[in-house]
Amino acid sequence: MSDIGLYDAMSTLRAVRRLKPDPIPEAVLERVLKAATWAPTGGNTQPWRVILVQDEAKRRRLQELYIGPWKQYAKGHSAGIAHLEGEVRAKQERMIAAADHLAEHLHEAPAILVFCFEPGRMAITDAGLDRPSVVGGGSVYPAVQNALLACRAEGLGCTLTTLLCFAEPEVKSLLDIPDAWYTCAYVPIGYPSSKGHGPISRRPVAKMAFRDSWGEPF
Amino acid sequence: MSDIGLYDAMSTLRAVRRLKPDPIPEAVLERVLKAATWAPTGGNTQPWRVILVQDEAKRRRLQELYIGPWKQYAKGHSAGIAHLEGEVRAKQERMIAAADHLAEHLHEAPAILVFCFEPGRMAITDAGLDRPSVVGGGSVYPAVQNALLACRAEGLGCTLTTLLCFAEPEVKSLLDIPDAWYTCAYVPIGYPSSKGHGPISRRPVAKMAFRDSWGEPF
Numbered sequence: 001m002s003d004i005g006l007y008d009a010m011s012t013l014r015a016v017r018r019l020k021p022d023p024i025p026e027a028v029l030e031r032v033l034k035a036a037t038w039a040p041t042g043g044n045t046q047p048w049r050v051i052l053v054q055d056e057a058k059r060r061r062l063q064e065l066y067i068g069p070w071k072q073y074a075k076g077h078s079a080g081i082a083h084l085e086g087e088v089r090a091k092q093e094r095m096i097a098a099a100d101h102l103a104e105h106l107h108e109a110p111a112i113l114v115f116c117f118e119p120g121r122m123a124i125t126d127a128g129l130d131r132p133s134v135v136g137g138g139s140v141y142p143a144v145q146n147a148l149l150a151c152r153a154e155g156l157g158c159t160l161t162t163l164l165c166f167a168e169p170e171v172k173s174l175l176d177i178p179d180a181w182y183t184c185a186y187v188p189i190g191y192p193s194s195k196g197h198g199p200i201s202r203r204p205v206a207k208m209a210f211r212d213s214w215g216e217p218f
Numbered sequence: 219m220s221d222i223g224l225y226d227a228m229s230t231l232r233a234v235r236r237l238k239p240d241p242i243p244e245a246v247l248e249r250v251l252k253a254a255t256w257a258p259t260g261g262n263t264q265p266w267r268v269i270l271v272q273d274e275a276k277r278r279r280l281q282e283l284y285i286g287p288w289k290q291y292a293k294g295h296s297a298g299i300a301h302l303e304g305e306v307r308a309k310q311e312r313m314i315a316a317a318d319h320l321a322e323h324l325h326e327a328p329a330i331l332v333f334c335f336e337p338g339r340m341a342i343t344d345a346g347l348d349r350p351s352v353v354g355g356g357s358v359y360p361a362v363q364n365a366l367l368a369c370r371a372e373g374l375g376c377t378l379t380t381l382l383c384f385a386e387p388e389v390k391s392l393l394d395i396p397d398a399w400y401t402c403a404y405v406p407i408g409y410p411s412s413k414g415h416g417p418i419s420r421r422p423v424a425k426m427a428f429r430d431s432w433g434e435p436f
Contacts, residue, residue, distance in 0.1 A: 003223030003224055003225050003226060004223070004224050005221030005222070005223065005224065006221055006222050006223065006224045006227045006367055006368070006370075006371050007221050007249070007253065007368070007371070008221060009224045010253055010256045010257075010364055010367070010368075011256050013256070013258070014258075015258065029436075030423060030436075031225070033423045033426070033427045033436065034423050035225065035228055036426070036427075037420045037421060037422070037423055037426050037427075038228045038229050038231070038418060038420060039228075039363065040231070040232075040233060040363075040366070040377075040378055042380065043295065044313075044419065044420075046420065046421055046426065048426070049426055049427070049428065049432075050426065050427050050428070051427075051428045051429070051430070051431070051432060052427060052428070052429050052430070052436060053430055054429065054430060055430040058430060069343075073341065077261065095262075116432075117352060119349060119350040119352075122350075123291065123380075124350055125287075125380045125381055125383040125384055126380070126383040126386070126400075126402065127350065129383065129386060129400070131337060131400050132337040132340075132342055132345065132351060132354050133350060133351055133352075133354070134335060134337075134351075134352065134354035134355040134358065134359075134402050135355065135380045135383060135402060136350050136351070136352035136355065137352040137353065137354065137355015137356055137358075137359050138355055138359050138362070138378065138380055138402065138403060140352065140355075140359075141352075141355050141356050141358075141359035141360055141363070142359055142360070142362065142363035142366070142378075144356070144360065145257065145258075145359070145360035145363040145364065146228055146363065148258070148360070149224055149228070149367075150224070150225070150228075152224075153224050153225070159258075160258055160356065160360075162260065162341075162343045162344070162353045162356055163343055165343040165344040165347065165353060166343055168344070168347060175430075175431055175432055176431045176432040176433065177432050178432060181432075182344075182347070182349050184344070184352050184353060184356065185356060200256060201262065202255045202256060202262075202264065203255060203264055204255070205248060205251045205252050205255055208251070208254070208255050208264065208266070208267055208268065209251045209254075209255075209267070209268050209269075209270060210267065210268070210269045210270070211269070211270050211272065212269070212270070212271055212272060212273040212276060212393075213269070213393055213394045214267075214269060214334075214393055214394040214395050214396060214399075215394065218247075218248075218251065218270060
């Protein structure tokens with residue numbers, strides 16, 4: 001296995017939503033999962049686990065649970081882009097079409113990674129603040145990002161979704177997830193059936209980073 | 219700049235808490251910040267920003283705000299490892315000593331990255347569930363992880379901390395962060411004064427990953 005360059009992997013990791021059903025070799029899956037384990041977590045407690053779902057009936061059930069929340073989300077998203085024009089709008093519409101495809105074909109991905117976490121093992125430092133808490137995510141999404149980057153390295157398409165949190169009780173029952181554990185990321189993976197990884201669209205550093213004070217250009 | 223291999227970077231990215239005050243070249247900082255911008259976010263909204271704090275007075279103030287929450291956390295952590303023995307305990311004690319050093323010298327790091335997020339731009343799919351929400355973190359910690367990996371590539375020590383969320387109102391005031399934005403990650407960076415990056419201790423894949431059902435070995 002050749003080790004892709006770090007910056008090369010990061011700068012070409014994009015959501016790949018059209019996947020072939022072809023099986024993924026065990027050694028490849030192992031490298032993707034191992035990459036996830038390398039991620040940092042608060043106090044190195046590693047308060048996450050991942051279930052690799054390959055079972056056909058379970059993938060089908062995940063697809064059935066996914067389609068409803070996706071259609072709901074897509075409706076809102078479509079309304080939100082109605083004011084856009086030209087290439088900006090066309091790009092959004094292509095994204096929606098690809099995500100529609102994923103929602104219809106989720107079960108055809110040869111594997112779906114379901115990341116779980118246990119809040120009891122996390123020091124959630126923003127739990128007491130009067131705003132949505134996100135810090136628990138700091139001990140699991142770095143692992144998810146490592147897995148996504150490893151997929152990129154292995155030529156596997158993937159995308160991070162969280163819509164199945166809307167059906168979390170059903171997912172927990174389907175996958176025998178213990179009471180104290182919950183789900184936070186769902187990553188269908190498979191070899192790309194279309195273009196796969198490549199250039200990404202992101203805001204430039206000048207719009208994302210400041211120096212010393214909010215609003216001061218980096 | 220040479221591009222380190224992805225797996226090489228991930229597998230040797232460890233918390234580096236002893237940092238030299240030496241300045242970091244602008245081109246290096248730019249690459250680290252650019253790597254962060256490449257990360258995926260829900261709906262590609264990129265609902266995060268980062269403030270690179272180099273101003274000496276502001277770093278000093280962040281250190282003053284950090285030391286209290288750290289001492290509180292360390293007290294709990296020390297109690298939690300009191301039952302451990304031998305090398306396992308010694309390793310925890312070395313971690314605490316390094317983190318103590320960081321807390322005393324935070325302001326000496328040449329730069330501190332303060333990651334901010336705007337919940338209003340996030341679809342937090344687990345907000346309605348009867349358990350701690352983490353999904354908002356899915357649109358910012360992948361960017362943080364990219365920044366950490368880029369630091370690794372550049373030979374910069376770094377570590378992700380969230381303890382300053384306990385002092386978030388003071389931090390927001392110090393850095394002029396708008397009302398609707400909050401903080402979720404603080405990353406002091408600098409060249410290592412001690413060993414720097416290297417081997418990491420993580421649970422093996424067999425303990426972190428299951429196949430098809432919770433508890434079923436991968």
